[in-house]
Amino acid sequence: MTLTQAAPTRVVRPGLSSAGLVTVLLGAALPIIDFFIVNVALPTINADLHASTATLELVVAAYGISYALLLVVGGRLGDAYGRRRLFFIGLMAFTVTSLLCGIAPSVDMLVLARALQGAASALMLPQVLSIIQASTSGESRSKALGLYGAMGGISTVVGQLVGGLLVSANLWGTGWRPIFLVNVPIGLVGLWLARQTLPESRSENPHGVDRLGTVLLGVSILSLLVPLMEGRALGWPVWSIVLLAVFPLAVWGFVVVERRIERSGAMPLLPPSVMRMPSMRRGLMVGVPFFAGFGAFMFVVAVTLQEGLHFGPLKSGLALTPMAVGFFTMSLVSSRFVTRFGQRVVVAGAAFQLIGLLVLVGTVAMAWPLVTVLDLAPGMLLAGIGQGLAMTTLFRVVLSRVPTEIAGVGSGVMTTTQQTSLALGVATLGSLFASLIGSVGVRDAFMTVIGLQAVLTVGVMWFARRLPDPRG
Structure with a gap:
C-alpha cells in the first residue's frame, strides 16, 4: 500500500494502451501482494528455517528498508534513462530476487534476498505513476489513477488469501516457498507485456542521483534498525552498541550534506x-x-x-x-x-x-x-x-x-x-x-x-x- 513519486514531464505523451495500463498495474500489485503474503507465512518460515523472532522481523523489515532507501533514486533513474527501461529492469530484478527468496537455503540468505527484492521494487514502482502521468491525460488519466488507487486495496486482499492458500497447500512439500516462486511466471509474463505495450518517456530536465545522501541515509537507517531488531536477542553485543552510537553521527552527516547540496542549487535526496x-x-x-x-x-x-x-x-x-x-x-x-x-x-x-x-x-x-x-x-x-x-x-x-x-x-x-x-x-x-x-x-x-x-x-x-x- 504505497504511493510513489511521479516526476513532472513536458515531453510529448505517447499513448498508454489498455494492455500497457494492465502491465504497470501488475507491476504495482506484485510488491504489495508480496508484503502481505510474507506476513501470513512468517510462522511457517520460522518452523522450516528455525529463525528467531528477531530474524523474522528482519525478513519483513529488510524489504522495507531497501525499498525506502532507493525509492527516490529509482524515480530519478527513470526520469533520466527512461521509465519503460527502468520498469523493465526493476521487474526483471524483482522476478530474479523472488526466485532467490523461494530457494533460500537459510534464513540469513532469505533476509538478503528480501533486501534485494525491496531494491528491485524501488526501481520498478516509481515508474508506474510516472508512466501513467507521461502517457495519459484528461479522463484517461483519471481512470488510470483511480485503478491504481484501487489496486492497493485489491492487492491487500489477494495477498492475504493467496498467501494462506499457497502455504496451506504445501505444494510438493515446499511449504512457504511458493509465495515467492509464484512471482516468477507472473514476472516473466509481465516482462513480455512490458516490452510489447509500454511507451518510453523520460524527463527533459532530470535530477541527478544524490549518491552521498543515499549512502548516509542508508547508514542512518541500518545503524538504528538492525541493533533494535537483533541486539536484544543476541544479548546486546559490542557491534550493536557501536551501531547505535553511529546513528546520531550518520543523521547529522546526512542533514549537513542535504543542506549543502540544496544550497548549491542541486536536488538532494530529501x-x-x-x-x-x-x-x-x-x-x-x-x-x-x-x-x-x-x-x-x-x-x-x-x-x-x-x-x-x-x-x-x-x-x-x-x-x-x-x-x-x-x-x-x-x-x-x-x-x-x-x-x-x-x-x-x-x-x-x-x-x-x-x-x-x-x-x-x-x-x-x-x-x-x-x-x-x-x-x-x-x-x-x-x-x-x-x-x-x-x-x-x-x-x-x-x-x-x-x-x-x-x-x-x-x-x-x-x-x-x-x-x-x-x-x-x-x-x-x-x-x-x-x-x-x-x-x-x-x-x-x-x-x-x-x-x-x-x-x-x-x-x-x-x-x-x-x-x-x-x-x-
Missing part, C-alpha cells in the same frame, strides 16, 4: 526546504506514528494468530481478510469524503482504527484461547476501514500544499518516510512483542503492543487536526 514546509512537517508528525503502528500491527498479528491461537496459514489469511476488505472499500470512496470533509477524514480514519484496536484487545482478553475468525472480524474490519481512510487520504492532504513543480519530490519524501516507518514499527514494537512473549505469554504481549499502538493512534488523531485542508 530536500530540507520540502521537509520544512508546514504541510509536510505536520504530515510527517502524523505519518511516522501511523505507519510505524501499522508495520508493527501486521507483524504482531501474524505471529499471534499462528503461534498463539494456532491458526493455520489459510485461517490466518481469512482472519485478516475483513481488514483488507475494509481498507479496499475505503480506498475507493475516500476521495469523495475528502471533497466534503477535507483533512477531517484522516482524523475519522484514525478514530475508526482506534476503535478497531480496542475491540481486538477486548476480544482477545475475553475469548482467549478460543478466539475464532468471526470473533476477530469486527475489530479487523473497523481497523481496516480506519487504515483505508487515513492512509489513502494522508498523502493527498499533505501533497495538496506542495507546489506542482516539486510534487514528485514531495511524494518521494512521504513514501520514503512511510516505508522507513513501517520498518521502524517492526523494529520497536515488534521487538517489544518478541521480548514479552517469553515472560507474559502471547496473549498479554499482543494486548500490550496493540494497546501501545492505540496510544499512538490517539496521537495521530491529535496531530491530524492540524493538517492543511486540501480543499483550499
Whole structure:
C-alpha cells in the first residue's frame, strides 16, 4: 500500500494502451501482494528455517528498508534513462530476487534476498505513476489513477488469501516457498507485456542521483534498525552498541550534506526546504506514528494468530481478510469524503482504527484461547476501514500544499518516510512483542503492543487536526 513519486514531464505523451495500463498495474500489485503474503507465512518460515523472532522481523523489515532507501533514486533513474527501461529492469530484478527468496537455503540468505527484492521494487514502482502521468491525460488519466488507487486495496486482499492458500497447500512439500516462486511466471509474463505495450518517456530536465545522501541515509537507517531488531536477542553485543552510537553521527552527516547540496542549487535526496514546509512537517508528525503502528500491527498479528491461537496459514489469511476488505472499500470512496470533509477524514480514519484496536484487545482478553475468525472480524474490519481512510487520504492532504513543480519530490519524501516507518514499527514494537512473549505469554504481549499502538493512534488523531485542508 504505497504511493510513489511521479516526476513532472513536458515531453510529448505517447499513448498508454489498455494492455500497457494492465502491465504497470501488475507491476504495482506484485510488491504489495508480496508484503502481505510474507506476513501470513512468517510462522511457517520460522518452523522450516528455525529463525528467531528477531530474524523474522528482519525478513519483513529488510524489504522495507531497501525499498525506502532507493525509492527516490529509482524515480530519478527513470526520469533520466527512461521509465519503460527502468520498469523493465526493476521487474526483471524483482522476478530474479523472488526466485532467490523461494530457494533460500537459510534464513540469513532469505533476509538478503528480501533486501534485494525491496531494491528491485524501488526501481520498478516509481515508474508506474510516472508512466501513467507521461502517457495519459484528461479522463484517461483519471481512470488510470483511480485503478491504481484501487489496486492497493485489491492487492491487500489477494495477498492475504493467496498467501494462506499457497502455504496451506504445501505444494510438493515446499511449504512457504511458493509465495515467492509464484512471482516468477507472473514476472516473466509481465516482462513480455512490458516490452510489447509500454511507451518510453523520460524527463527533459532530470535530477541527478544524490549518491552521498543515499549512502548516509542508508547508514542512518541500518545503524538504528538492525541493533533494535537483533541486539536484544543476541544479548546486546559490542557491534550493536557501536551501531547505535553511529546513528546520531550518520543523521547529522546526512542533514549537513542535504543542506549543502540544496544550497548549491542541486536536488538532494530529501530536500530540507520540502521537509520544512508546514504541510509536510505536520504530515510527517502524523505519518511516522501511523505507519510505524501499522508495520508493527501486521507483524504482531501474524505471529499471534499462528503461534498463539494456532491458526493455520489459510485461517490466518481469512482472519485478516475483513481488514483488507475494509481498507479496499475505503480506498475507493475516500476521495469523495475528502471533497466534503477535507483533512477531517484522516482524523475519522484514525478514530475508526482506534476503535478497531480496542475491540481486538477486548476480544482477545475475553475469548482467549478460543478466539475464532468471526470473533476477530469486527475489530479487523473497523481497523481496516480506519487504515483505508487515513492512509489513502494522508498523502493527498499533505501533497495538496506542495507546489506542482516539486510534487514528485514531495511524494518521494512521504513514501520514503512511510516505508522507513513501517520498518521502524517492526523494529520497536515488534521487538517489544518478541521480548514479552517469553515472560507474559502471547496473549498479554499482543494486548500490550496493540494497546501501545492505540496510544499512538490517539496521537495521530491529535496531530491530524492540524493538517492543511486540501480543499483550499
